Amino acid sequence: MLEKTKVAVLVSGGGTNLQAIIxxxxxxxxxxxEVVLVVSSSRKAYALQRAExxxxxxxxxxxxxxxxxxxEEAGAELIVLAGFLKILSKDFIRKYENRIINIHPSLIPSFxxxxxxxxxxxxxxxxxxxKVTGATVHYVNEIPDGGKIIAQKxxxxxDGDTPEILQKRVMEQAEWILLPRAVQQISxxxxxxxxxxxx
Ligand code: GRF
Numbered sequence: 001m002l003e004k005t006k007v008a009v010l011v012s013g014g015g016t017n018l019q020a021i022i023x024x025x026x027x028x029x030x031x032x033x034e035v036v037l038v039v040s041s042s043r044k045a046y047a048l049q050r051a052e053x054x055x056x057x058x059x060x061x062x063x064x065x066x067x068x069x070x071x072e073e074a075g076a077e078l079i080v081l082a083g084f085l086k087i088l089s090k091d092f093i094r095k096y097e098n099r100i101i102n103i104h105p106s107l108i109p110s111f112x113x114x115x116x117x118x119x120x121x122x123x124x125x126x127x128x129x130x131k132v133t134g135a136t137v138h139y140v141n142e143i144p145d146g147g148k149i150i151a152q153k154x155x156x157x158x159d160g161d162t163p164e165i166l167q168k169r170v171m172e173q174a175e176w177i178l179l180p181r182a183v184q185q186i187s188x189x190x191x192x193x194x195x196x197x198x199x
Contacts, residue, residue, distance in 0.1 A: 015047025
């Protein structure tokens with residue numbers, strides 16, 4: 001089999017989704033991809049420490065140009081946005097067409113789009129009064145949270161939920177399960193595609 005698909009993870013914060021991917025590689029859930037690079041838009045992101053603790057190259061990038069340089073140097077083939085808070089330019093997205101995926105903490109098309117990120121997404125769900133929310137993994141295109149949906153998982157909202165309690169449940173019951181599975185699925189597709197090109 002050809003070498004594993006090279007995965008780069010873009011982060012901005014705590015990195016719990018990155019951690020889920022790292023753990024899934026260790027447990028064998030992800031067997032066709034390997035995280036070769038973590039790039040953060042924030043110097044202080046704990047996600048950088050998670051990467052370093054696991055021997056993964058971890059860099060802070062102050063702009064898109066630096067992100068692109070790091071991706072090229074690493075030979076990244078799949079880019080995972082995991083709590084990444086910057087909006088990528090059209091040029092960037094075109095350069096990695098159908099090779100960028102994102103995890104969003106709601107069931108798209110609910111509670112998504114411009115300004116809907118992090119805890120605010122859960123505040124929107126609670127304010128609206130929905131009984132079910134969840135998470136979505138989707139391809140990234142030029143429309144914020146607008147790309148083709150890859151996977152979704154529903155999570156029940158419970159009486160007394162605060163945004164923080166709900167965020168934790170959505171992470172535990174949906175995000176940290178969906179994202180590693182999607183990384184494995186797409187890494188395998190890319191790896192097989194390279195295999196076929198070689199035959
Ligand atoms: C969380 O709100 C998560 O739902 C979203 O980004 C935020 C931070 O995630 N994907 P992480 O802990 O940095 O992975």
